[in-house]
Amino acid sequence: MQRFPQPLLTGYRNFMTGRYTVERDRYRQLADAGQTPHTLIIACCDSRAAPETIFDAGPGELFVVRNVANMVPPYEPDGQYHSTSAALEFAVQSLKVKDIIVMGHGRCGGIKAVLDPNAAPLSPGDFIGKWMNLVKPAAEQIQSNSIMTTAERQTAMERVSIRNSITNLRTFPEVKALEDGGKLQVHGAWFDISNGELWVMDKESQDFVRLDG
Structure with missing residues (x-):
């Protein structure tokens, strides 16, 4: 055995x-x-950025969805398989969470891959490459910025991707309706693995502001 x-x-x-x-x-x-979590967190698969650990959450407090680069696809009721959309549907419609947080993090491998024009597929299926096409247009713009360093482009893309996912979240009719009705709040956050800092996106300016520890 x-x-x-x-x-x-x-x-x-x-x-x-x-x-x-x-x-x-x-x-x-x-x-x-049964469970009654108050918050849905859409986070990355990265083993260094576990939401339950970062927020010191107890059992039943958070409903967590993790995928490569913490991305939300747009609303596409096309009959295909959509795991992130399914989890989002369950959290909003059944669990009735009050908050949704898209949480990215520093040194994200998925973001690094989409910024690398020479990145080769890891398999014939190229599942990561196809998934990261969700943010390919933004990545191409950031790639072309020669003034920024590699590290600056990486951080910028990680945060732009969070904004992109929030935009996609609002294409889901129920999310949009609940948010407009004041029954649901959508947030963006970015976690720095190296020093433990948490940066939260300001809803008005969309800038990321570091929280005091």
């Missing part, structure tokens, strides 16, 4: 003797009553 990864077994045992012991009643309540 193939062995389960040892670090995960160790982590699970620590969880059972630590956090689960402390929060046992909360887990049992969630099992019986």
